[in-house]
Amino acid sequence: MDLDRFATDTPSDDAPGDGSVCVVATQPDTFERCRDGLYPSPKSYDRTRQSFEYLAFYRTAPISAITHYARVTDRVEQHRGTDGPMTAEDWETLIDPFSTERTVIVFIWDELVPLESPVENDGHGVRGAWYCSLRDIREAATLSALSARAET
Numbered sequence: 001m002d003l004d005r006f007a008t009d010t011p012s013d014d015a016p017g018d019g020s021v022c023v024v025a026t027q028p029d030t031f032e033r034c035r036d037g038l039y040p041s042p043k044s045y046d047r048t049r050q051s052f053e054y055l056a057f058y059r060t061a062p063i064s065a066i067t068h069y070a071r072v073t074d075r076v077e078q079h080r081g082t083d084g085p086m087t088a089e090d091w092e093t094l095i096d097p098f099s100t101e102r103t104v105i106v107f108i109w110d111e112l113v114p115l116e117s118p119v120e121n122d123g124h125g126v127r128g129a130w131y132c133s134l135r136d137i138r139e140a141a142t143l144s145a146l147s148a149r150a151e152t
Contacts, residue, residue: 020133022131040104042103
């Protein structure tokens, strides 16, 4: 697991506990773009229409834990082949393996915040999007515990 939470220049995990969160699964390539402040989602996915303040990131193998969250500051609609936050390489790497959609919603934020205590995968995994609060994430040690509190 990376050591972001121990760095001196990372933001503190001090957002309000009642903040609404959408938890999404990210593979390594997607999480690397999350470090740059963006997460794309095909427009047909429900999460693009849901109201929430924060995105939290479940990182698939080899990490297998929710390790970070970010306060969403904007949602940008982008069509394939047009200028926007995503590059042609982003489409190829982040969208094409999962969807044939030609329109995405790109979630934008300023700071990626490492959780003080990651939420570990205990064999449950995250599929789709889960909706909960930051308090739920902070209090859950495992994905099974979080799934009991989250809505899908």
